[in-house]
Amino acid sequence: MRQHSRPFGTESLRQLLADRLDRALKRINAWNADELLASPEADIIKYLIDEYGAEAPVMHRDQRQRLPSTEHVVPVDDFMGRRDVRQAEITIVVPCEGDMDLMRYRPGSYTSLLSGQSARIVGSEIHVTWRGDTADPAVVLQKINGELDVIERNLGHARSEIASHNELLRQTVPARVSRRKSQLLADRELEAALGIPVRQKDGPPAFSVPVSRRQVMPRRQPGVAEPFRAEWELLDKDYEEAIRVITHSRNALERTPGTIAKLGEEDIRNLLLVSLNSTFMGASGGELFNGDGKTDILIRVEDRNVFIGECKIWDGPQVVGDALTQLLKYHIWRDSKGALLLFIRRGDATNATQKAIQRIEEHPNYKRTLDARPSEGRYDFVIRANDDLEREIHLALLPFVLPIKQGR
Template sequence: MGGVTEVLFRQYDLHQILRATSAKVEGLVAQWGADAFLKASEHDLIDKLVEEGSVRCPQLLRDQAWMPEMAEVDIEVHDRFFGETATRRGLLFTLVVPFTGEKDVFYCRPSTWTSVVPQVQSLNTRELRLEVTGQFTDPTQLNKRFTEELDRIDQYLAWCREEIDRHNAALPTFVTGLVSARKQKLLDGRNLQSQIGFPIRRRPDASAYSIPVTRKTVSPHRLPRPGHGDGEPFAPEPALSDADYEAALQVLDAQRNALERTPSVAAGMDEETIRNLLLVSLNAQFKGTAAGELFNGDGKTDILIRERDRNVFIGECKVWDGPQTVTDALDQLLGYLVWRDTKAALLMFIRTKAVTATVQAATAAIEAHPNYKRRGTHDTDGRIDVVMHANGDLDREIKLAFLPFSLPHHATSRFAKAKR
């Protein structure tokens, strides 16, 4: 090569650099302000920290390589026989190769290496330059010089990529553990579990309804209250536990199956009647500490758990009438004064034959909503989970389960048949 100014893959030890990167992430978690940490969406927090700790190994874009015009330069030539050095005019050829990834990796030595390291004329954040000088008449010979050096660089990058990929793959688990540990430490430190509660327990006299719900004592999570800035202190607020949320959805799912299997009965029910039937099923399994019925109706469509004037669980019942039905239902749900990590369910009563197409259209409408953040844990024909954010606050997340009900439209009820 000619005019070499930079030697690659020698300056730093890649293993130590990756360890330092992990330590930096650990430091970020430890130094994050407590109130801001508790108020932040845990999912978004983990994503941000994983992104911060990830390393992007460079990849040469050899198919985009290009050459500027060749130039003439003075070349010093040493005559071994006479021991003299002479200056002659020669040709300078430059190859510019773009790359993706982080420039700093080019200066890191991987665990596997050789005594021959690649060299380049220059390197910036987007491309590297190779130069060859001499007297050339054969283009194949010149191409070989460039190719050999690129192959050497690619080999070192492959060795680096093996270590970087292992580092990146371990990050999500590593970061999740850090975030969970610090969050638990902060919550324990403020003694939330013993200070604030939203106690719920199963009815001891629950009817023997054939659904897979285990009767148990149910306790609440103590979760953070959203603030309007990092300077606002964190304050606790109750929320329905994930276990109780899942149990409630199982009750709704079982009742849906019963309705779908008895179309003649479902055909004679309007939206409010179905809502009331669902309330009966839910309250047969759950009981609040202050009242006999934990799940309450508000207006014609809502299924609510309310604690101290706030909605902790919201179930919205709607009859499908096009994608706007979904948008309106979500706007209504988000219009409530919700608390952090509120659980919600959108029960869509579908009285059309094209159930699959309707569910797809409804899902698309949910994902098109401006408050949509991401998909949740369930994605089946009978239940699609998503995460929404509260109006004006990305960190206040609402877990929403979309439950489609396939109900008959023109079926005759058994009551109508009896009159004939």
Template sequence: MKMDDDLLFYPGGNLDDGLRSTTQAMVELLQNWDPDNLLKTPVEDVIERLLDNGSVRCPTLLVDQAWMPEPTEVNQDFVNFGRHYTRRVTRLVLVVPFDGEKIVFTLRANRWSSNPPRVLRLADHELHLVIDGPPDNPVQVKEAFDEQIEKIEQHLSWSREQIEQHNQQVQAELPAMVAKRRDQLLATRNLQAEIGYPIRRRADADTFSVPIHRRTVRPVQQRPANPRASFKPEPAMNDEDYNAALRVLRNQRNALERTPSLAAKLKEEEIRDLLLVGLNAQFEGDVGGELFNGEGKTDILVRVDDRNIFIGECKVWAGPKTMDEALGQLFRYLVWRDTKAAILLFIRRKDVTAVIEKAIAKIEEHPNHKRSRPRHGDHEQFEFTMHAQDDPERDIHLALIPFVLRSTTSSSA
């Protein structure tokens, strides 16, 4: 339908229909997404892109940025006692910028009026309001423009209410939609692998979760029925087990913080060993062996098929360079998709909050940082999504867990 340049909130159809079309386009984008690319792309990136396509940005008038071009003159027709006349009058135009999607101005919401607002021109990011033959009083002119703006704002509020309901529904339903589609694709690949014929595919096509359970852990790998088949997903630690391990680390942290006299005497490696004891008391690997292992001075590792799927870096805060070292080590070790990591930051200084903020800033300034997640309490835990070195499509889930272990000689830095 052709858009009328001066009539708003009507000529393009119903807002309901437009929102349904937006949802359908988002669903089609998910269904038509290249399967290999969809499985390779981190889930949060998929959701973010679909949410961008499936959400609608209701326009917001930027009235504080409104401006007026030079006055012009136009011919105005009028009737006097049945006779038609034309006269030359002054035209004043007010240009009101807006953010959001222009098309919303052309669609009628569920609530509407029989006398919708009109404008001189609807541009991509501007509304041009007009008064022809204005009064000589500037106050009256401004009031006339304000009335037009108020009328537009009223109609926008009706549209915004409807759009916000749509956006909330899309945001709530998307994770399940993406998970279902990915599960369908992975099931197809597993079925194909079990048929027994060789399969040609890229080595980095898929990821599977190592089934880590409390008390007994057996990292089972999905194998094709035919040993000649090349299909073999990568190992990964699933989110539930990752979060369970982080809870154990936080509980160990809390116990150490409650016994400052003991914590003050422990060295970095000794604290690491205590954390390993706590983790392996909750998790077991194949044949009852330890799942979490120590390597070097500070590392806590979970390794499957010679690949590190979890790594914890224990660091004593000695200034911002501490985070540079920790992140550098993580990105050397973590090169596989959907890997999990934790930086266990031991703080032996008084200005704990300042140290934590500096540590967070170093993570968020890192070139591999993608997004920060909502915070868990003041000093509980901070979570981030990073990407692997030279590969933005491979996510690393990183948790920063501060340990406040003040010693008797602690000082600020």
């Protein structure tokens, strides 16, 4: 940013913001294909909105300060001839935040600054200087405040244009990213379906099963991403169906407290497996869901786990931390979806659920929280895998409120 520049120059703020949006859309089209396919859409979208969005400048007039006063010499020609007149010079400094570079551009609705006054952008501050020979403080304050009022009015118009730009960016970018990613995936699926090897300079073929994704952070520069390799992944509709079957079974169990109180955790898990296997069947008629140990619920494709469910009895927040540690150990590099089934058999279920959510959000692999659905008894998160910190795992927390038979 140029230092000591005048606010609201001749260049158009509206055109500047339109150019930013255009650059964002061109950036999507120019993004390295392998990197785009390998990155979660949410990360790409956030990067683009942060990079090409705008933070409106805000003045903090309540924090204004005065610089030490100085004298200013002005040459004057009058009936006494040419002479130098010394005038007082008082500068008020107003701190600001936001992108001060945007203050150099003129909004569509604009009011000219007052004549005879001097306003400058200096770093992250606005300096308004008064020069004159009056000794009346009220006059000085009136002129300085008048200039600040005009600046604030122009900033209000600028903030409105910037807010509209940011909203347009939020509406446009996700659809464009999704569309380009879908087009690239369709191209890769077509290439894989041809069954003809891809000519490579060196290394293995670049394409395999064209269904999944792999995350690469947007900060990586185009051209350095590894070739995209599609992977086995549980489709969203199948993942939602698995969660639906589990929650439906949970609701049925919760409605039969007398029966469920007599069952142990392994018995409950086996009931869930029966429900899942009645819905998901392999092509050869074999079971897709298998119990591995006493707590795991798995979907396996070939030799890979694409869905992992971990069952835990609530006994404090540490249980949730232990469950996440286990889940992350089970999740190998192709895994992308899982669920934590939390059996709450004693105490306040609402309080236990809130503490479980807090523990997940405090975990070092936690990335972000998705939509919570308390009415459905479901809470969704995104966490990072252990062996590849750039890979995302979608985790659903499903609390089960199950009584236990006294004396157990």
